[in-house]
Structure formats: C-alpha cells, structure tokens
Amino acid sequence: MRHFLLALIFLMVSCGEKSSAQDKREKVYWMFFDLPHVVNLRGEGPPGYLLEVHQLLTQQMPEYTHQVIEVPFIRIMQQMKKAQKVCTLMILQTPEREAFMEFGTPLMEGFPIGVIARKDNRKLSKYIPEPHIVDFVKVMEDKKISLGIVANRFHGKTITELLDKRNKSGITLRKGTNTDLEMKSLVHLRRLDLYLGYPFEVRNDPKLAFYFIKGGVELLGPRVSCEKTEFGKKIIARTEEIRKRGKLKPQLAAIYKKYYSKELQEAVIRNR
Numbered sequence: 001m002r003h004f005l006l007a008l009i010f011l012m013v014s015c016g017e018k019s020s021a022q023d024k025r026e027k028v029y030w031m032f033f034d035l036p037h038v039v040n041l042r043g044e045g046p047p048g049y050l051l052e053v054h055q056l057l058t059q060q061m062p063e064y065t066h067q068v069i070e071v072p073f074i075r076i077m078q079q080m081k082k083a084q085k086v087c088t089l090m091i092l093q094t095p096e097r098e099a100f101m102e103f104g105t106p107l108m109e110g111f112p113i114g115v116i117a118r119k120d121n122r123k124l125s126k127y128i129p130e131p132h133i134v135d136f137v138k139v140m141e142d143k144k145i146s147l148g149i150v151a152n153r154f155h156g157k158t159i160t161e162l163l164d165k166r167n168k169s170g171i172t173l174r175k176g177t178n179t180d181l182e183m184k185s186l187v188h189l190r191r192l193d194l195y196l197g198y199p200f201e202v203r204n205d206p207k208l209a210f211y212f213i214k215g216g217v218e219l220l221g222p223r224v225s226c227e228k229t230e231f232g233k234k235i236i237a238r239t240e241e242i243r244k245r246g247k248l249k250p251q252l253a254a255i256y257k258k259y260y261s262k263e264l265q266e267a268v269i270r271n272r
Contacts, residue, residue, distance in 0.1 A: 027065045028235060030054060031076045031088045035180055037200035037259060039090070041070050049200070049259040050089045050222055053107060056251050057224070060242045064235075073153075080227050087226040087235055097225075102232045104239050106221025108252040111260065113155050115139070115211040116202055117194035118187060124194060132263075134211035139194075140166045148172045148183045148195030155196055159213060184208070200259050 032039045032050070040048040047055075051068075058066045071079070079086045081100045093103045115134050117124050123145055127135045139145055140162050149155075151173050155163065163171075172192060174182055183195040188207065202208040224239045226232030242248065 025063060025065050026231070027067060027085060028058075028061075029084065029086045030058075030066060030068050031071050031079060031086055032068060032090055033071060033073050033076070035090075037203055038198070041068075046258075049255050052255050053222060053252065054089055056248050056255075057107070057239060057242065060248070061238060080225075083227060083229045083231070085227070085231050087224060087232065089222050089224060091225045093223065093225070100228050102226050102228050102236045104224040104236045105243060106223045107239075107243055107248075108221060109256050110221030111198050111200070112212055113159065113196055113198055114213055115194045116184070116187065116197045116208055117211070118190070118207055119209045120207075121193055128211065129214065132210070132212055133214050136162060136213045145193045146172065146191075148174065148186060148192045150174060150179045150183065150196070153196070159196065199261075203259075 032041065032054075034041050035048070037046075038048045038050050040046060040051065046052075054068070058064075073090070076086075076088055076091060077097075080088075080091075080097075091097065091101065097103075115124075115136065123142070124134065124139070127138045127142075129135060136159065139147075149163070149171060172186070180197065180201060183192065183197070184201065184205075186192040187195060197210075199210040202210045224236060226235045
C-alpha cells in the first residue's frame with residue numbers, strides 16, 4: 001500500500017511539473033470573426049476553411065499554447081496596433097496594413113473575390129459574356145445596378161480601382177458583425193442587385209451565383225498576419241518555417257478542393 005501511495009504521489013508530482021511547464025509556454029491569441037464557410041464558430045456544420053487551416057498550422061506549433069477569440073473585423077485591426085500577442089488568418093495584406101502588421105506568405109492557393117447576385121437578375125445578365133464571368137467595368141457604368149460592399153474589406157487592386165472611379169450613388173456600405181449575411185439577405189430580397197464576396201459564400205444556395213471579374217481575377221491567398229512586434233515576427237518566422245517544410249501541402253490542397261468546386265477552379269484558369 002505504501003509503495004502504491006508513493007507511486008501515486010510521484011505520478012501527481014510529475015503531472016504537476018508537466019502542467020507547470022506547459023503553463024510557461026507563450027500563448028498566441030488567434031482572432032477570428034464568424035463568416036459562412038470561412039470561419040464557423042457556432043459549432044454547426046464544417047468549421048470553415050480558415051479554421052481548418054488554423055488547426056493544421058497550430059498542431060505544428062506545440063511550443064506555444066493557442067487560444068481562438070471571436071471579435072469583429074474592426075476589432076482585429078485595432079488589436080493589431082497593440083502588443084497583445086495577437087495573430088489572425090483573416091486579414092489580407094495591403095501597404096497600409098504593413099505599417100502595423102507582419103505578414104507571412106500565402107499558405108495555399110488563393111480564393112478570388114467577385115460578384116454575388118441572384119441567378120435570375122435580368123439587369124446583370126447582359127453583362128455576363130460567359131458562364132461565371134461578369135464584365136464589372138460595364139456593371140460599374142450602369143447606375144441602375146445597386147451594389148453592396150463590406151466596409152474595410154480589401155477587394156484586390158483591380159476591383160478597388162473600379163470602385164474608386166464610381167461615385168457613391170447606388171453603393172450600400174455596411175460595417176459590423178454578420179455583414180456578409182446581411183448583404184446576402186438584401187440580394188435575396190432584391191433590395192440589392194449584387195455584392196462583392198467570395199465563391200464559398202454561395203455554397204448550397206440554389207438562388208445565388210458567383211461571378212469572376214472579367215480580365216481581373218486576383219487570387220487572395222490566406223496567410224498568417226500578426227502584430228508588428230518581436231513576438232509577431234517570431235510567430236511569422238515559425239509559420240514560414242512550417243510552410244517551407246511542405247508537409248502540410250496535401251492537407252491544404254484537400255481543404256481547398258473541399259470548399260472550392262471543380263467548376264469554379266476551371267473558371268479561374270480560363271479567366272487568368
């Protein structure tokens with residue numbers, strides 16, 4: 001009995017030491033906001049492709065502890081300006097953001113941003129020269145077409161330049177949480193003709209269609225971004241090491257195919 005108690009005490013001490021050692025690991029706070037098919041923090045259905053990428057990546061970083069925090073997009077941008085050991089996979093790289101953020105290299109093939117509209121929208125049909133392609137230049141010239149935009153979302157150079165040329169008439173700008181769902185609802189109700197989004201936003205929705213921008217497909221790949229501190233630089237360096245090692249390539253490719261139909265992949269190739 002005595003030997004048993006000694007063994008039990010030794011085991012408890014060993015576990016305590018192990019737990020204590022784990023507690024000394026630095027913690028990375030990963031910030032996400034809920035976005036259908038990208039990040040699903042509600043627990044119903046697939047986790048979303050960015051959460052799946054996050055899970056793969058953090059499994060390769062056991063020297064850190066990792067905590068997922070749900071915050072609005074604008075809060076992510078605010079937190080990046082503070083030294084709070086924060087990172088994300090949801091921010092696209094722009095020159096303005098490089099002033100206060102560190103960015104890694106895209107971890108996988110990018111997803112293009114384009115136009116989401118009802119399939120039966122007659123106003124848009126004359127600007128669709130071929131399946132899955134829309135002439136966005138002509139759409140922007142048509143003042144009868146209403147357009148929705150998610151505030152602070154980077155749309156790529158081509159689309160941004162076209163948006164800058166058009167005045168704000170006919171453009172609905174939304175900010176806050178669940179903005180993408182709001183845009184989709186407005187299109188369904190015909191209060192908006194279209195909004196700018198990603199192909200996975202129309203998955204399993206028989207009434208909506210995604211259209212690539214004619215001659216302007218930009219693939220905006222998911223990448224790690226962190227606060228511009230020594231800690232942020234260290235996390236970026238670690239994730240770049242994992243990416244260059246290449247062991248996650250098969251799993252990342254599988255995630256891409258899971259969330260991005262073969263038909264749309266072929267349309268990207270045709271329009272490059």
